[in-house]
Structure formats: C-alpha cells, structure tokens
Amino acid sequence: MATFIGKPVTLVGPRLHAGDKAPNFILMDNELKSKSLKDYGKKTKVISVVPSLDTGVCDQQTRRFNQELADREDVVVITISVDLPFAQKRWCGAAGLDNVETLSDYYDHAFGKSYGLLMREWNLLARAVFVLDSDNVIRYAEYVDNVNEHPNYEAVLDVVK
Numbered sequence: 572m573a574t575f576i577g578k579p580v581t582l583v584g585p586r587l588h589a590g591d592k593a594p595n596f597i598l599m600d601n602e603l604k605s606k607s608l609k610d611y612g613k614k615t616k617v618i619s620v621v622p623s624l625d626t627g628v629c630d631q632q633t634r635r636f637n638q639e640l641a642d643r644e645d646v647v648v649i650t651i652s653v654d655l656p657f658a659q660k661r662w663c664g665a666a667g668l669d670n671v672e673t674l675s676d677y678y679d680h681a682f683g684k685s686y687g688l689l690m691r692e693w694n695l696l697a698r699a700v701f702v703l704d705s706d707n708v709i710r711y712a713e714y715v716d717n718v719n720e721h722p723n724y725e726a727v728l729d730v731v732k
C-alpha cells in the first residue's frame with residue numbers, strides 16, 4: 572500500500588513489472604511540445620517519476636539520476652510529474668540543469684493512469700522509477716511505497732550499467 576504524507580493513497584491504473592512492454596505516452600515538454608516514448612528511440616530510458624519538482628526529495632532524485640548518468644550517450648533520463656511545463660522549465664533554470672528532460676502529465680493524467688501511479692486523492696503522481704531497454708521493455712520497476720522517501724538509486728544505476 573502506498574502512502575503520501577503519512578496517509579494511505581489509492582493508485583489508479585495497473586502496476587507494471589520487469590518484463591512488461593512499457594505503455595506509450597504523450598506528454599508535454601517545457602516548450603509545450605508533445606513528446607512520446609518513441610521520440611527517445613533506441614536509447615535506454617530511465618523514467619524517474621516524482622510528485623513535484625518543487626520538493627526536496629523530488630529535487631534530489633532528479634539531480635542524482637541526471638548527474639550519475641550525464642556521461643552516457645546511450646541513456647536518457649526522463650523526469651515526469653504533473654507540474655505545469657512552465658514550472659518544470661523554471662525549476663530547470665533555477666537548478667542550473669539544462670540537460671534535464673522533464674515532461675508533464677498535467678493535462679489528462681494518462682501517463683499516471685497507464686503506469687499505475689496516479690494518486691486519486693491528490694491528482695499527483697506517486698514516486699517511481701522505471702528502466703526501459705532499447706525496445707521499451709521494462710527491465711526495472713520500483714514503486715516507492717512511501718512517496719515521501721527516496722527510490723533505491725543504486726539498484727537503478729546497477730541495472731543501467
């Protein structure tokens with residue numbers, strides 16, 4: 572059972588597992604352009620899902636994955652939240668991170684619903700990390716039970732490396 576700020580939350584959608592084909596998505600980038608899973612081609616994808624970039628754990632999670640994997644040409648880190656694209660762009664500028672790929676699921680929460688991450692009570696995404704291979708098969712899936720805690724960074728990085 573997932574919790575957020577100490578209270579149980581209902582996650583909408585199916586829980587995905589290693590070996591599943593990742594559902595496609597269409598999300599909004601910081602320039603208000605649509606992005607889908609296929610836009611990332613054959614790269615390994617680390618999909619880092621956070622409730623809001625404007626919180627400490629979400630900020631640290633986004634920075635950590637981007638710093639650890641910045642030198643990998645074959646890997647893209649995609650941070651997804653329901654923050655508005657304007658807020659995501661502002662966060663990237665304030666954080667001094669210009670190579671961070673942030674996408675917003677604010678419009679219809681379709682990503683959250685298809686990945687089993689929409690917290691019904693809050694209309695925010697629960698914290699999770701997925702690693703997808705070049706064929707978009709999930710090689711690692713972590714749903715963080717307490718949304719206010721960090722994911723297992725080392726496990727994610729071990730799968731990517």
